[in-house]
Amino acid sequence: MTRKKGFTLIELLVVIAIITLISSVVLVALAQARAKARDARRVADLSTVDRAIGVYAASVSGANYGSANTVYVSLPDTSSTCASWSLPALQSGWSYRCVLAGSLRNVDGTGWLPIDLAGASGGSLISMLPLDPLNNATNYYRYIPPQGTVSYALSAVSLEAPSDTLVASGGDVGGYTIGSTQAIVLATGATSTPSGGGSGGGTLACGTWNGYNWQWNVSSCVSTSTVGTITTYSGTGKYPRSLAFDGVNIWSGDNNASSVTKVSPSGSVTVYGGTGLGPMGIAFDGTNMWTVNNGSYGVTKITPTGSMTTYPLAAPVKGIAFDGVNMWIGNYAGNGVTKVSPTGSTVAYSGTGATPLALAFDGTNIWTANFGGNSVTKITPTGTMTTYTGTGSQPQSIAFDGVNMWTANNGGNSVTKITPTGTMTTYTGTGAQPQGIVFDGVNMWTANNSGNSVTKITPAGAMTTYTGMGGYPYAIGFDGYNIWVANGLGSSVTKIVTR
Numbered sequence: 001m002t003r004k005k006g007f008t009l010i011e012l013l014v015v016i017a018i019i020t021l022i023s024s025v026v027l028v029a030l031a032q033a034r035a036k037a038r039d040a041r042r043v044a045d046l047s048t049v050d051r052a053i054g055v056y057a058a059s060v061s062g063a064n065y066g067s068a069n070t071v072y073v074s075l076p077d078t079s080s081t082c083a084s085w086s087l088p089a090l091q092s093g094w095s096y097r098c099v100l101a102g103s104l105r106n107v108d109g110t111g112w113l114p115i116d117l118a119g120a121s122g123g124s125l126i127s128m129l130p131l132d133p134l135n136n137a138t139n140y141y142r143y144i145p146p147q148g149t150v151s152y153a154l155s156a157v158s159l160e161a162p163s164d165t166l167v168a169s170g171g172d173v174g175g176y177t178i179g180s181t182q183a184i185v186l187a188t189g190a191t192s193t194p195s196g197g198g199s200g201g202g203t204l205a206c207g208t209w210n211g212y213n214w215q216w217n218v219s220s221c222v223s224t225s226t227v228g229t230i231t232t233y234s235g236t237g238k239y240p241r242s243l244a245f246d247g248v249n250i251w252s253g254d255n256n257a258s259s260v261t262k263v264s265p266s267g268s269v270t271v272y273g274g275t276g277l278g279p280m281g282i283a284f285d286g287t288n289m290w291t292v293n294n295g296s297y298g299v300t301k302i303t304p305t306g307s308m309t310t311y312p313l314a315a316p317v318k319g320i321a322f323d324g325v326n327m328w329i330g331n332y333a334g335n336g337v338t339k340v341s342p343t344g345s346t347v348a349y350s351g352t353g354a355t356p357l358a359l360a361f362d363g364t365n366i367w368t369a370n371f372g373g374n375s376v377t378k379i380t381p382t383g384t385m386t387t388y389t390g391t392g393s394q395p396q397s398i399a400f401d402g403v404n405m406w407t408a409n410n411g412g413n414s415v416t417k418i419t420p421t422g423t424m425t426t427y428t429g430t431g432a433q434p435q436g437i438v439f440d441g442v443n444m445w446t447a448n449n450s451g452n453s454v455t456k457i458t459p460a461g462a463m464t465t466y467t468g469m470g471g472y473p474y475a476i477g478f479d480g481y482n483i484w485v486a487n488g489l490g491s492s493v494t495k496i497v498t499r
Contacts, residue, residue, distance in 0.1 A: 035160035038133040042156035043248070045130035045141070050154055052107075052117050052125040054441025058401060058459040059121035065152055066114035066145035069094045074112040074131050074141040076101035085137050105129045113143055122403040122420070132156060229497040232470040235269040236261040236493055240486040243436075243477035243493075244282040244289070250477060250484045252493055253279035253291050260291060260302065263493055265479070274308045275300040281320040281359075285327065292320040292329055299329065299340075313338070319359035321366060323381070328366050330356040337368060337379060352377040353387045360398040362405065369395040369407050376407060376418060391416040392426045397475075399437040399444065401459075408437035408446045415446060415457055430455040431465045436476035440483065440498055447473035447485050454485060454496060470494045 007015075057063055066072060077084045077098035087096055099112055105128040109116035112131075117124035132139045139160070144153045237254025240261060244251050250263045259273040260282065278295025289302040298312040299320070317338075319330030327340040336350035337359065353370025356377065360367050366379040375389040376398070392409030395416065399406050405418045414428040415437065431448025434455065438445050444457040453467040454476065471490025476483065483496040 039156075039160055041133055042141075045132075046154050046156060048126060049113065049130065051439075051441050052120075053115060053152070053154075054439070055122075055125045055401065055403060056115060056117050056120040057442050059403065060116075060119055064109070064115070066143070067097075068145065070097050070114075070145065071095070072097045072112055072114055072143040072145075074104065074129070074135060075137070076104050087137065105131065112141070114145070120403075228466075230466070230468050230494060231267065232487070232490075232492050232494040233263055233267045233269055234470070234490070234492040235271070236263070236486075236491050237271050237273070238491050239488055240491070240493060241280055241474040241488050242282045242291075243475040243484055243486050244284060245477050245479050245484075246284060246289070250479060250493065251282055251289065252475075252486045253282040255280055255294075255488070258293075258295075260289070261493075263484075267495070272302070272306060272308075275302070276310045280318045281330075283320045283322055283327075285322050290320060290327065292317050294318050299327070311344075318357050319368065321359035321361045323361050323366060328359055328361075328379075330359050330368055332356055332371070335370075337366065339383075347383070349379060349383045349385065351385050351387075352379075353389070358395075358397045360400065360405075362400055367398055367405060369398045371396055371410070376405065388418065388422050388424070390424045391418070392428075396435045397437045399439050401439045401444065406437055406439075406444050408434040410435050410449070413448075415444060417461075425461075427457060427461040427463065429463045430457070431467075435474050436485075438476045438478045438483070440478045445476055445478070445483050447476035449474055449488065454483060466496065468494075 071090065071094065073082060073096060075082060075085055075098055078100065080098060082096040082098040099110065103110050104112050107117040107124040107126060107129060111129045113129055117126065132141050140157055142155045142157050146152050236252050237257030237259035239254060239256040240252035241255040242253035248265065252261045254261055255278050258275050258277050259271050260275060260279065262270045275291045276293030276296040276298045278293050279291035279300065280294040281292040283290055287304065291300045293300060294316055297314065297316060298310050300308055300310040302308050315331050316333045317329050318332050321328050325342065329338045329340065331338060332355050334350060335352050335354055335356065336348055337352060337356065339347045339349070352368045353373030353375035355370060355372030356368035357371045358369040368377045370377060371394050373389065374391050374393055374395065375387050376391060376395065377385055377387045379385050391407050392414035393411030394409055395407035396410040397408045407416045409416060410433050412428065413430050413432055413434065414426050415430060415434065416424055416426045418424050430446050431451030431453035433449040433451065434446035435449045436447035446455045448455060449472050452469050452471065452473065453465050454469065454473065455463050455465045457463050469485050470487035470492040472488040473485040474488030475486040481498065483498055485494040487494060
């Protein structure tokens, strides 16, 4: 009888060691991926709360933003001063504020954020306050009310996998801040002063780093990236005419270059070629970036790794938007829109106002700005269309302020506000030919193509125009701190510091 040869003990140990090594590598990679996903959620959470505060501020006179010298945190505690948590010591006169676990997520000012978001016209933009994915003594959200002339700061105290771009965009090193350049005022003990930090990526003119956070005198510490600073970054693909924000970087769709350009918070410019011809719109689906290509009648999907796939369409297209599930594309030559499901199936809806150039999603419905019809069209999830006429001449883009919809009217040097009931009010006096519009949490902004300018419009309709863009501004975006403009004939983008 032949005896079968088995594995030796050494061979078994080698196999076990290899399996153990592979498992360790996989577990580390999985942990890193989860940490990055939690960081992405933190950035998204703060952006959402910041927008909700902006809607509240725009509609409430004499708004209450919380008590001075108080640091509000998202940690539950039976002690109003967070005594159960070992938090970094504050300077004299400052205190932490916590609420009970059952109230933590309330939006009426009794939650961890002391602002009655529910008091905004039309109610709160969010139904509950977000919490840090871990929400422990190391990872939590923090809010500091305005201090004198310094606006509020909203922070994720610690990122698990901080990148240079995230660190540079907030007031904390190793954390992420939105809202202003102020940071928490800690007790003494600073050991070093790193570069970077500050809103919009500017270095701080005062303050030191104590191993946990910036330490400074709030009343005197300022950022070198001062409000109103205008900086133009050249080197994008030719004729950028659309913008989108991915949570960290600004992206432009380069109409005459078959490319997209990424601009980091520090102004580093990287061009990625290979989209369809004439990308005139750009949007994110939560994972991938998409461009709508007017010159080649199609859309291009760009994955996070930069892989591009172009899908042809049968008609000229310009606008693009996502409703959380489906992609919607504007058929400007056919007065309609096309809905594209995640599986790629398409449904075409005709009957919008004439020449729909831009699309936007309000949380329920898709809207088109109808350039040739001086109108906007609402498309419900089932495809029912209602067109509202009476905007200013040639509406070219759409934005929402949390309550109302606004259009930038290229032919009328104006913007139009449309209330939820359909009432329209047109405000004239923007720079010449406003073609893009965006909301910064408080004010509307337009990109004025022929005026080489941007215009800020307050909730009351007061306008201020700023000149000095990089050449024929076409699209406009907001990254939480700064206004960005795509200069349609300048192969550049321009940043305007607003906070």
